[in-house]
Amino acid sequence: xxxxxxxxxxxxxxxxxxxxxxxxxxxxxxxxxxxxxxxxxxxxxxxxxxxxxxxxxxxxxxxxxxxxxxxxxxxxxxxxxxxxxxxxxxxxxxxxxxxxxxxxxxxxxxxxxxxxxxxxxxxxxxxxxxxxxxxxxxxxxxxxxxxxxxxxxxxxxxxxxxxxxxxxxxxxxxxxxxxxxxxxxxxxxxxxxxxxxxxxxxxxxxxxxxxxxxxxxxxxxxxxxxxxxxxxxxxxxxxxxxxxxxxxxxxxxxxxxxxxxxxxxxxxxxxxxxxxxxxxxxxxxxxxxxxxxxxxxx
Amino acid sequence: xxxxxxxxxxxxxxxxxxxxxxxxxxxxxxxxxxxxxxxxxxxxxxxxxxxxxxxxxxxxxxxxxxxxxxxxxxxxxxxxxxxxxxxxxxxxxxxxxxxxxxxxxxxxxxxxxxxxxxxxxxxxxxxxxxxxxxxxxxxxxxxxxxxxxxxxxxxxxxxxxxxxxxxxxxxxxxxxxxxxxxxxxxxxxxxxxxxxxxxxxxxxxxxxxxxxxxxxxxxxxxxxxxxxxxxxxxxxxxxxxxxxxxxxxxxxxxxxxxxxxxxxxxxxxxxx
Numbered sequence: 001x002x003x004x005x006x007x008x009x010x011x012x013x014x015x016x017x018x019x020x021x022x023x024x025x026x027x028x029x030x031x032x033x034x035x036x037x038x039x040x041x042x043x044x045x046x047x048x049x050x051x052x053x054x055x056x057x058x059x060x061x062x063x064x065x066x067x068x069x070x071x072x073x074x075x076x077x078x079x080x081x082x083x084x085x086x087x088x089x090x091x092x093x094x095x096x097x098x099x100x101x102x103x104x105x106x107x108x109x110x111x112x113x114x115x116x117x118x119x120x121x122x123x124x125x126x127x128x129x130x131x132x133x134x135x136x137x138x139x140x141x142x143x144x145x146x147x148x149x150x151x152x153x154x155x156x157x158x159x160x161x162x163x164x165x166x167x168x169x170x171x172x173x174x175x176x177x178x179x180x181x182x183x184x185x186x187x188x189x190x191x192x193x194x195x196x197x198x199x200x201x202x203x204x205x206x207x208x209x210x211x212x213x214x215x216x217x218x219x220x221x222x223x224x225x226x227x228x229x230x231x232x233x234x235x236x237x238x239x240x241x242x243x244x245x246x247x248x249x250x251x252x253x254x255x256x257x258x259x260x261x262x263x264x265x266x267x268x269x270x271x272x273x274x275x276x277x278x279x280x281x282x283x284x285x286x287x288x289x290x291x292x293x294x295x296x297x298x
Numbered sequence: 299x300x301x302x303x304x305x306x307x308x309x310x311x312x313x314x315x316x317x318x319x320x321x322x323x324x325x326x327x328x329x330x331x332x333x334x335x336x337x338x339x340x341x342x343x344x345x346x347x348x349x350x351x352x353x354x355x356x357x358x359x360x361x362x363x364x365x366x367x368x369x370x371x372x373x374x375x376x377x378x379x380x381x382x383x384x385x386x387x388x389x390x391x392x393x394x395x396x397x398x399x400x401x402x403x404x405x406x407x408x409x410x411x412x413x414x415x416x417x418x419x420x421x422x423x424x425x426x427x428x429x430x431x432x433x434x435x436x437x438x439x440x441x442x443x444x445x446x447x448x449x450x451x452x453x454x455x456x457x458x459x460x461x462x463x464x465x466x467x468x469x470x471x472x473x474x475x476x477x478x479x480x481x482x483x484x485x486x487x488x489x490x491x492x493x494x495x496x497x498x499x500x501x502x503x504x505x506x507x508x509x510x511x512x513x514x515x516x517x518x519x520x521x522x523x524x525x526x527x528x529x530x531x532x533x534x535x536x537x538x539x540x541x542x543x544x545x546x547x548x549x550x551x552x553x554x555x556x557x558x559x560x561x562x563x564x565x566x567x568x569x570x
Contacts, residue, residue: 085497087545088538119504163496164528165503166469176468176528179503 017071039092042161043080104149113222119177125216133206137189194234201237223276323371330367406453407436420465477518479553494546500531
């Protein structure tokens, strides 16, 4: 892993720590003989760093903390403010993982899409006539999946802070989703910019209704998308097609044929498979429950 | 001699048929117990049921199969089940009269399990009791209050009472109230409050927060902020928002006034 990129393989020896600063993310990983401790927060940076992040993507820096007191000093420093507001502090969130079976020194950072669905909002509502279709460019946030020894997933940490939102016609119907505090939908794919902390996708909306529909927001099931990377054009996900057939009757299709903006296919590699598999069918569930009747306890 | 006579009489009474019937009855009983245990374990593995329903169906299946197996075994041995059923009916009526409260709780428990106004883990309020449901049993429901007391509420009471379930829906509205000094720019304060609450990661962007002027108070112009949050975040959110709001108002020169009272002495007023 070079100093400019944040994903790949790194090494962390026992009784050392690493502090990564990737855009607004502070990621502190500490290792003892039997556990990994992962702490993270999203902190506001100075104006120059924020401006830089907005234009070219996050700045990446890495510090090796070889003495235990160095990591303690990072933790005990006053909490910075959140990048979302100067009036909200951003303390570290910490998760410790027991690794008694002598973990290796290797740590792997893999980019993945979030588990939660993403709500994206159009700058202005668009009316789509019957049997018409529209292709937009969307930017989706990424998370860092941290693995030890290339096999054991420790956790996934979001690269940039997001807000929570409710996606549905009212407070009774709908689902919880995440949304970013920046523009994520563009009228065409050409308008999206490659950044090392987000991925891009072509989002096609087809109106299968008999009447015009107004589109002002869309819900993207991130956990069902694969993630690809091209050295020239950055991260890409499956092309998404939403068939609007009526209220609560939207069909999603995911196409692994990436748009031409992704560049030549020979340079594109699959980075991560979808985090969620398709739900088991009713028949599969019934068969599983039937088999349970004849399964021994324990 | 007596023993030999007794053995001869017994051998005349116990025929081969009796031995076969007895063995069959024992086999039916053993099979019934085995089947009941299997059914109990299989229902325990069903992921589609919650804890209370699983427990109920396990008991129904286990004891139902045991009763059926016992009845089949008795039938094989030649017992007249009509007499037994008649006796059981009389016994049931007697027990029913003696245990009306228990029966009422039992039936209420069944209603609660099927109606499901709450499940284990929900935060509910019944009358003055507020806490987390830790068990829904056939006779009673156990609630752990926030100061860690266990309260047993009879199911009959729950069926008759108004229950507030704080965990039923995934999102809830939170109301935060704040007062600012007279003379403040209300449009600016409204926008500042909106941006401050929206910046908190647990405040939902949709449904959008509403900033309302609640009234003109004795010392302040009072705002109510109606915002939405995931249900699990509602407990801690107001405290964090009040801290952020106080900082935001202070940083922007908006005063949160202390309650003030003007005391006018009658003698001084006369001099004036």
